[in-house]
Amino acid sequence: MNKHLTSLARILPALALATAIPAVQASTLQPSGLNLGGTSFMDGFGKAGPGFAYIGLLQYRNNDKFYDNDGNDNRAFSKPKLRSTVMLNQLAYTSDMQVFGGLLGATALLPVVRLGSSAAPDSFIPLTSPENTKLGDVTLGLFLQMPPVFEHGRPVFSQRFEVDVIAPTGQYDTTYTANIGSNSWSFNPYWAMTFLPTPALELSTRLHYLYNGRNTDPGFGPAIRHVQAGQAVWANFAASYQVVPNLNVGVNGYWFRQITDDKLNGGRDPVSGVMARGVRTTDLSMGPGLLWKAGPKTLVFANVYLPVTVRNTPGGLHLNLRLIQDF
Numbered sequence: 001m002n003k004h005l006t007s008l009a010r011i012l013p014a015l016a017l018a019t020a021i022p023a024v025q026a027s028t029l030q031p032s033g034l035n036l037g038g039t040s041f042m043d044g045f046g047k048a049g050p051g052f053a054y055i056g057l058l059q060y061r062n063n064d065k066f067y068d069n070d071g072n073d074n075r076a077f078s079k080p081k082l083r084s085t086v087m088l089n090q091l092a093y094t095s096d097m098q099v100f101g102g103l104l105g106a107t108a109l110l111p112v113v114r115l116g117s118s119a120a121p122d123s124f125i126p127l128t129s130p131e132n133t134k135l136g137d138v139t140l141g142l143f144l145q146m147p148p149v150f151e152h153g154r155p156v157f158s159q160r161f162e163v164d165v166i167a168p169t170g171q172y173d174t175t176y177t178a179n180i181g182s183n184s185w186s187f188n189p190y191w192a193m194t195f196l197p198t199p200a201l202e203l204s205t206r207l208h209y210l211y212n213g214r215n216t217d218p219g220f221g222p223a224i225r226h227v228q229a230g231q232a233v234w235a236n237f238a239a240s241y242q243v244v245p246n247l248n249v250g251v252n253g254y255w256f257r258q259i260t261d262d263k264l265n266g267g268r269d270p271v272s273g274v275m276a277r278g279v280r281t282t283d284l285s286m287g288p289g290l291l292w293k294a295g296p297k298t299l300v301f302a303n304v305y306l307p308v309t310v311r312n313t314p315g316g317l318h319l320n321l322r323l324i325q326d327f
Contacts (some may be wrong), residue, residue: 030212037253037318038320040303049094051326052094054090055091055323058085058320058322061318082115085114088112093105103145113171115178116129117129144161157195160193162192165187166182166185187212205235214226230263238289246294249289257281258312261278282309284307285310297326298324
């Protein structure tokens with residue numbers, strides 16, 4: 001039995017890390033606070049008993065390209081740059097209350113975000129963002145951490161179910177092109193799971209669904225009273241291998257796909273009630289990563305993401321450094 005993976009399975013706290021990003025990251029309407037690559041290795045495991053855990057994520061994004069519906073450079077922007085530095089603070093509590101054989105828990109996440117944006121003077125759409133560091137949208141969730149499945153004395157599978165709500169508490173101002181908050185509620189359930197086919201190899205994924213509410217102050221003029229971002233699905237995925245005790249290296253990625261069109265004014269008009277028919281966000285990004293067990297109750301993750309296939313969204317280099325501290 002691999003002691004490293006077994007100890008990881010015991011100390012990994014249940015979490016629902018929602019990666020806060022500028023609202024223009026996943027199309028002009030998709031909300032901030034989406035977990036696009038914020039979680040990776042050993043994601044299906046959680047805390048085996050009651051208690052608290054802190055999860056912190058320091059994230060840097062340098063989006064230097066804006067893509068159109070064909071995956072080419074969006075000509076509405078000239079030399080765009082959208083940079084963000086995010087510090088996500090999450091507290092997760094696992095109770096001793098059992099539901100369907102799993103432990104019920106709750107989580108809250110608060111992002112602190114600093115944006116920077118620029119574009120060439122001849123850019124058709126200017127890029128503007130708030131100055132200084134601002135608070136992002138708060139995420140609140142309830143999760144059900146299921147007990148791991150054991151075979152031959154070692155864990156081989158673990159899973160967690162969670163329902164999250166993203167609340168419009170973050171900075172939002174219609175005078176800016178890029179905002180930290182999204183000014184709309186979002187419903188975001190997910191299913192996380194980890195497979196251990198061998199004592200040293202793990203495969204993890206987190207499957208999301210996203211339903212967005214209305215933004216009643218879109219800033220598009222008096223004729224447009226409200227807008228609503230389309231529904232979406234996405235997956236975070238990762239695979240890692242233990243190369244030395246307490247250290248796993250691997251690959252990580254995420255695939256985001258918008259599945260319905262954005263709407264304006266409720267979308268009641270069959271012709272003009274949709275922002276742009278068939279113009280939906282796609283974002284596939286991948287890169288290397290590692291997981292280090294720094295102590296009996298401490299895990300450190302490092303992940304790099306580079307764009308592979310991107311449509312109707314900015315893209316560029318994404319760097320994550322994440323800490324999980326169990327108590």
